Amino acid sequence: MTIRILVADDQHLVRAGFRMVLSAESDMEVVAEAADGASALSLARETQPDVCLVDIRMPPPDGLEVTRRLAGGGRPGAPKVVVVTTFDLDEYVYTALSNGASGFLLKDAGPALLTEAVRAAVRGDAMVAPQITLRLLQHFTKSRRRAAHEPTEPLTDREEEVIQGIARGLTNPEIAAELYIAPSTVKTHLGSVQAKLGLRNRVEIAAWAFRTGRAE
Numbered sequence: 001m002t003i004r005i006l007v008a009d010d011q012h013l014v015r016a017g018f019r020m021v022l023s024a025e026s027d028m029e030v031v032a033e034a035a036d037g038a039s040a041l042s043l044a045r046e047t048q049p050d051v052c053l054v055d056i057r058m059p060p061p062d063g064l065e066v067t068r069r070l071a072g073g074g075r076p077g078a079p080k081v082v083v084v085t086t087f088d089l090d091e092y093v094y095t096a097l098s099n100g101a102s103g104f105l106l107k108d109a110g111p112a113l114l115t116e117a118v119r120a121a122v123r124g125d126a127m128v129a130p131q132i133t134l135r136l137l138q139h140f141t142k143s144r145r146r147a148a149h150e151p152t153e154p155l156t157d158r159e160e161e162v163i164q165g166i167a168r169g170l171t172n173p174e175i176a177a178e179l180y181i182a183p184s185t186v187k188t189h190l191g192s193v194q195a196k197l198g199l200r201n202r203v204e205i206a207a208w209a210f211r212t213g214r215a216e
Contacts, residue, residue, distance in 0.1 A: 003122055006032045006049040006079070008040035008066065010058040014107065018053060018084075021111045028118065037061035044070055049079050051102075051121050053114075056085040056092055064095050071100030080121035084114070088129065097203070103127040116171050126201040128169070151196040159196075160214070162189045167206040167215035 007018045007030055015033045022028045032047045034040035036059035044052060052070055056063040063083055071081040082103035083096045093104050102121035105113060106129050117127040155163070158179070165175035172190070176183040190202070199205050209215040 001027065003028045003051060003118060004031045004047070004049045005029065005118065006034065006040065006044055006047060006052045008034040008037070008052060008058065008063070009055040009084075010035050011055075014055070018114070021114055022118070024111075025115055028115070035059070037063065037066045040066050041069060044079060048077075051080045051082060051118050053082050053084050053118075056083060056087060056096070064092070064099055067096055067101050068099035071102070073100070082117050082121050082127070084109075093128075097126075097128075101126075105129045112173070113171065116173075120202075124201065126203045127171075128203055149198070152198070153196050155193065155196060156189075159189050159193050162186060163193060163205060163209050163214055166190075166202045167209040169206075 007015050009015050019030045022030050031049055032043040034043050054063040054066050067081045070079055080102040083101050084105045086107050096104050103117040103126055105117055120127040172183050172186045176186045
């Protein structure tokens with residue numbers, strides 16, 4: 001399957017850079033570029049992308065509102081939105097994720113993390129920049145005092161290690177390298193963890209790890 005991508009950013013050089021990185025991947029195609037929020041919404045309706053990469057600060061509506069209109073509500077067939085910005089202010093992160101974003105990256109994240117975030121969004125996962133994951137999850141942990149539910153089956157030692165890696169903001173390839181296993185094996189363990197905990201993505205898994213004392 002080819003992942004169809006819309007890039008929305010008011011800076012031409014940023015859009016060109018993203019296009020170069022994404023077009024180099026055999027399973028990705030940039031189908032549209034937008035320089036403002038209104039164009040992003042219009043082009044999304046016209047081209048029906050799988051994933052939209054959206055900047056926050058651009059001519060109205062801004063990226064947070066674009067995210068809400070495109071991904072909010074979980075409508076069937078709605079595109080996944082990954083916010084890619086220079087600004088990692090807490091309020092932006094919380095609002096973007098609350099508005100339905102499937103990821104939050106900084107523009108200096110690098111090609112590997114950018115392409116990983118796109119693929120994660122398509123899988124129904126969520127990728128958050130490692131440098132803000134800890135701060136974000138600490139906020140979630142403090143704001144959600146409910147008890148963490150127990151897994152339906154005991155977690156294996158390897159699954160516990162994968163959870164700890166996720167809580168530290170590591171990508172699947174980074175976890176694989178640290179544990180000396182294949183990335184596909186990490187993906188298998190991740191799927192098992194999600195099933196046992198009844199969680200949807202790695203952000204929820206990491207928050208669970210913080211609530212249960214598996215991450216500090």
